[in-house]
Amino acid sequence: MLKQIIQSWDQYCRDENFIGIGSTRKVYRVLDYVIKVHLHPIGYKQSKKELEIYTSMVDKGLAQLFAQTYYVDDFISVQKYYKPLELKNNQTYEVKDEENQCLIPNLFDEVLEILDKNFDCFDLEDSSNYGLNNDGKLVFTDYGMTKSLYEKEWVPLAEEGILPQIHFDFCSVCGLEKELRMYGDNDRDKRCYNCGKE
Structure with missing residues (x-):
């Protein structure tokens, strides 16, 4: 099925499969996968970073905290699907609030530190960047934005009204x-x- 999704991805990116949109990528669900369509070259850079991070976390024995990134090219990335966190009052929220402690998996703070120090990751505590696994614990699903990418590329384009x-x-x-x-x-x-x- 994964091969079919990669080869014919545009056939699956229909309104009924749509599950979310960010400033640089639009996301569709196909069974146990998501297709992230790159709306801007920054989205492609985020997807490449997610593949790099996921591969590194496999080597560190921490892959269970991340949505597996299976494939990335200029147009799309394909990841494992996790149920997104619900909005509160129609907006996202910080996952490290006291009321969310039951969602925090073991090694979460350690992983946040690795992402910060080793990968320059940015904006990792917003609920829109997570899904829930079968145990009701947080899994990183959107983890490819870096501080340098944000500051040098995203911010200027947002200020110009492009993103x-x-x-x-x-x-x-x-x-x-x-x-x-x-x-x-x-x-x-x-x-x-x-x-x-x-």
């Missing part, structure tokens, strides 16, 4: 307060993703 930043506000169509994708300071389109704004 979206996330702002918590009321959608002008459905009226719900939720995370909106905003493209620069002059973006006045306050629709949420569900109401048509990518």
